[in-house]
Amino acid sequence: MVICETVLIVCTVRIREGVELSMSKSLTVFYDGACPICCAEMASLERYDQGDVLSLVDVHSEEFVLTYPHIQKTQAMLVLHAQDASGNVLKGVDANIAAWAAIGRKRWLRWLRLPVLKQLSDWAYMRFANNRYWISSLLMPASRCASGPRGRCTIKKQSRP
Numbered sequence: 122m123v124i125c126e127t128v129l130i131v132c133t134v135r136i137r138e139g140v141e142l143s144m145s146k147s148l149t150v151f152y153d154g155a156c157p158i159c160c161a162e163m164a165s166l167e168r169y170d171q172g173d174v175l176s177l178v179d180v181h182s183e184e185f186v187l188t189y190p191h192i193q194k195t196q197a198m199l200v201l202h203a204q205d206a207s208g209n210v211l212k213g214v215d216a217n218i219a220a221w222a223a224i225g226r227k228r229w230l231r232w233l234r235l236p237v238l239k240q241l242s243d244w245a246y247m248r249f250a251n252n253r254y255w256i257s258s259l260l261m262p263a264s265r266c267a268s269g270p271r272g273r274c275t276i277k278k279q280s281r282p
Contacts, residue, residue: 147175147206148176148203149178149189150177151189152201153253155181156253158256158261159253161261169226172224174224175220175223185197192210199251200216200247203219205219213246214234214242214243215234
C-alpha cells in the first residue's frame with residue numbers, strides 16, 4: 122500500500138505487518154558497485170526515479186566510508202542495504218521492496234512479504250546474493266564493470282527534463 126501526499130511528497134509504504142517505511146525526500150540504497158547485476162538494478166531504479174527520491178551509494182566509494190560509518194561494509198556486501206529518511210535500515214528483500222516502492226514501481230514485490238512467501242523469497246534472495254558474481258558472468262558476459270573506475274560499474278546519470 123502506497124499513500125502519497127502531494128504537498129510534501131511524503132510516502133508511507135507498508136512493508137510487512139507492523140513495520141512502516143516513511144520517506145520524506147529520500148531512501149539511500151547501498152549497493153555493490155563491482156557487481157554488474159547490482160549496477161543494472163541501480164540504473165533501472167535511477168531511470169524510473171522521476172521524483173528524485175533515491176540516493177544510490179556504492180559501498181566501495183569514499184562517500185560510503187565517510188558518510189555512512191554505521192553501515193558495516195562487510196554486511197552491506199552480503200545483502201542490499203537501504204536507509205530511510207528516519208534512519209531505519211532495511212536489508213535484503215525489504216530494502217529492494219522499499220526502493221521500488223519509493224519510486225512507485227514493481228508494487229507486486231510487496232506480496233513477497235506475505236507469510237507464505239516471506240521465507241521462500243528471503244531464501245531465494247540469499248542464494249542470489251551469495252552467487253551474484255557468478256550469475257552476472259552468465260547473464261552479462263560482457264560486463265560493463267571493466268570500463269568503470271578501478272573496474273567498478275558506473276551508473277550513467279540520466280538527464281531529466
